[in-house]
Amino acid sequence: MTEIEGGITAPYGFKASGVHCGIKKNNLDLALIFSEFPALAAGMFTTNKVKAAPVVVSQKKIRQGWARSIVANSGNANACTGKKGIENAVKMCEIAANQLGISSQEVLVASTGVIGEQLPMEKVEEGIKMAVRSLSLQGSHIAAKAIITTDKKIKEIAVETDISGQGKKKVKIGGIAKGSGMISPNLATMLCFITTDACITPDALNQALQRAVNKSFNQISVDGDMSTNDTVIILANGKAGNKRIKTWRKKPTLRVKDENFEIFCENLDYLCIKLAKSIVKDGEGVTKMFEVKVEGAPFPDDARRIARKVASSNLVKTAIAGASPNWGRIMAALGSAHTRIKPEKVDILIEDMLVVEKGQSAQASLQNLREKLLKDEVRIIIRLNQGSCQTTFWGCDLTEKYVKINKRYV
């Protein structure tokens, strides 16, 4: 696997664009992604009961298993907007489809921004038309720019790997994402769009995406709040030539049972984890990221619950912010996750320094520990010693700046 340039337009046959249409005052606010060829699609969406209109619309469409375009706006979440919101989300797909000369069934939609306001549809319509006109094979970067809101950095990546088995044809995967941290002054929304030219079965595509999301975007927390708009979509147009197909209906090469499937998954995992970590690092007010690795859990769920609880604890997060070697907070947080673990068996390492042994102080030098905690990225390992399941989760510190940003008036 090699990291390459080009983001979502690195895979063969994908174009993208980003424009400013006036949803936001000054910045780019509308992105379009388009595969010149029919493509399979898979997606994962927020589990919040309050789902934004574009989530409802895209989630329903994606069940058919194919789509070749995504239209996404920032600055307005189109959430809590009732029937009119749904109509507007559908309309966004129709406008894009008309302009692209494809069926509106082939267009997915996503939004991020303020909750509770209707989209300015005239502006959006103009924007989509502009976006179609400016589609480009180098459009990934500007599309990535158009979906961010308060993100400080653009999140874009592409990888290339040989999964043909013959070393001749390389498969590419590209991704862009927008961050969490608070969006507009409203919500932590996470959007991620992935493209690939891999020739893959619908089943394999779905499985690969689920695996990757469960290892990446489902394993991060900025403030523990769940958005109404979270969306991850992957489009696969099969044009890499790992086995050429003419339509998406033909049986392609990459099936779940193939050896090559694992290679594809590893690539997708890598891409998603990298984007997910960049979201955490770029969270509002974040100065430090930390990794919580839980090992030796009796069940996978125990590991996940404990990792999430520790990484989401305001006390742990403020301790990380202040480089405070306060392992008692980690113990208290892991004990409050709903599991059946025995605390008296737990070891904790912070930056490879043993701080808790069998549930008690390992008498580590707090001064040394404090120095280690001054790093930008801190690694916490929790050894439960009660089984063989493990997981990794990424969290960020909680700072005065986070509070300041999110206190402000809408």
Added chain:
Amino acid sequence: MTEIEGGITAPYGFKASGVHCGIKKNNLDLALIFSEFPALAAGMFTTNKVKAAPVVVSQKKIRQGWARSIVANSGNANACTGKKGIENAVKMCEIAANQLGISSQEVLVASTGVIGEQLPMEKVEEGIKMAVRSLSLQGSHIAAKAIITTDKKIKEIAVETDISGQGKKKVKIGGIAKGSGMISPNLATMLCFITTDACITPDALNQALQRAVNKSFNQISVDGDMSTNDTVIILANGKAGNKRIKTWRKKPTLRVKDENFEIFCENLDYLCIKLAKSIVKDGEGVTKMFEVKVEGAPFPDDARRIARKVASSNLVKTAIAGASPNWGRIMAALGSAHTRIKPEKVDILIEDMLVVEKGQSAQASLQNLREKLLKDEVRIIIRLNQGSCQTTFWGCDLTEKYVKINKRYV
């Protein structure tokens, strides 16, 4: 019901004291409560898997249903301290029992403070001896002072009510508590000790305490972190004369089926809710408290989950801190609680102003709303309109000061 002076020493036959023995540098750090007569006892404890030694010891003892003394220290949580921690907790009871001339089975123990350090037992022993010597019928206030750590205010209350049915004998209930917000630099620990001279059956005492705690201490959140040391204990010595008994074994007047039981419960609820709210108000860095009332839930659990989620959301908490009329955050938080509610039926009122109607913006004036949000106490009502269950929860804002306090080095 009347509020009266005297706290935990208001009920007949209770003495208390508070001393400084050196666990903390300067402040009072050891409290003792003692009933001159045998008493029933009931208690509720943290559900954290990581339980402090005094929790383990008291939880086991209280199953017998009686106790007449509580020894409590602040400044050291005696948590994550292994076997030696348990031995020290047991020893604290024994020292107190020896000095008081009672069985050590009749003494309960509680601690709050730093995690992971052993208690300085010589100092503690001296402290307990001093505390026994200084027991007094006016000792409630000093005992309340000895259990607090970073609390700014002392939490003490007593109520009196006629539950004799003849208007002659009044029953008194007194309580002291220590706050949440972060304790020492470690944990949000909540301790509450209640005394009453009511003559009540063990079953009725247990039920009354459970009801009251579920309506009060289980319905507050400062930072969503759960302590290893949370403890609520009630002692009832039956000396009010609502029906005199000579030993705790005799069948007393107040049974669960009695009409008077409801009156007793209402009094206890009032006392616990008032102490619970004072804990929230006094949380570290807190400038504003808010009440989340959830109505019209299909099941009690749905109401509780939603209320807790909204009150614990960092986004809602920062919005309250900044008086930001950001109802989108409330919608997103309630949707992310694990329930089956339909968001399109939800109405939300902030300070009696309708801001969300049927899941959408009620077009309220955000400027008016902002003015209402400037108050010290804000009331949010969430009408699910999907059933008849309801609950009330109390939360506090999240401020820069909270972060600052909790970032600091141990």
